[in-house]
Amino acid sequence: MQEDLFQKSGQNLLPFQGEVRYYPDFIRWEKASELYRRLEKEIEWKQEPIRLFGKTILQPRLTALYGDPEKSYSYSGITMNPIPWNNTLREIKFQIEKLSMESFTHVLLNFYRDGKDSMGWHRDNEASLGRNPTIASISLGETRNFQLRHYEDKKIKLNIPLNSGSLLIMGGESQHFWEHQIPKSKKVSKGRINLTFRKLI
Secondary structure, three states: OOHHHEOOOOEEOOOOOOEEEEEOOOEOHHHHHHHHHHHHHHOOOEOOEEEEOOEEEEOOOEEEEEEOOOOOEEEOOEEEOOEOOOHHHHHHHHHHHHHHOOOOOEEEEEEEOOOOOOEEEEOOOOHHHOOOOOEEEEEEEOOEEEEEEEOOOOOOEEEEEEOOOOEEEEEOOHHHHEEEEEOOOOOOOOOEEEEEEEOOO
16 A cells, blocks of 8 residues: 555644544545445455343444454454454555554454444443553544543533544543544435454453
């Protein structure tokens, strides 16, 4: 993947207690569109059941886990075994690692098929991610709102429209003090693919 297709500036969007760095044009638009089409076809998407408030329902999105074969990943009662890295994911991983100076062992992919698909409020604070994990999130396809709110003072909120080709990196203490979600949207009729790179320990 050519280096000039990637942008390397970023700023911290959190006012305190953590870091969320945003690179709105990390992947150029044409390349992002190509990656969306490729991943929509290449990835082995599944709709996993999840247990919420004592009930088992299907997640309102499609998911997949790729990565190093040694470790599975568990969250919200789901255990996912990784599929081996493919060349497309390796390309993206390489560029993110070069920018962030971090190494990643897995990528959790989410496919929001339209505005009815969503992700509720949560923190990525599983023990398998370590105390202060770095999570790098690539967005491809339709723009969706990414919302953050302080875990203790829920009146403190941020809304970040994540456009196609953008990179958002959460690090420091952000998973202790901030939770995030992708809400439903009646205005969105097309799909978004989100890749969240993480390191399992």
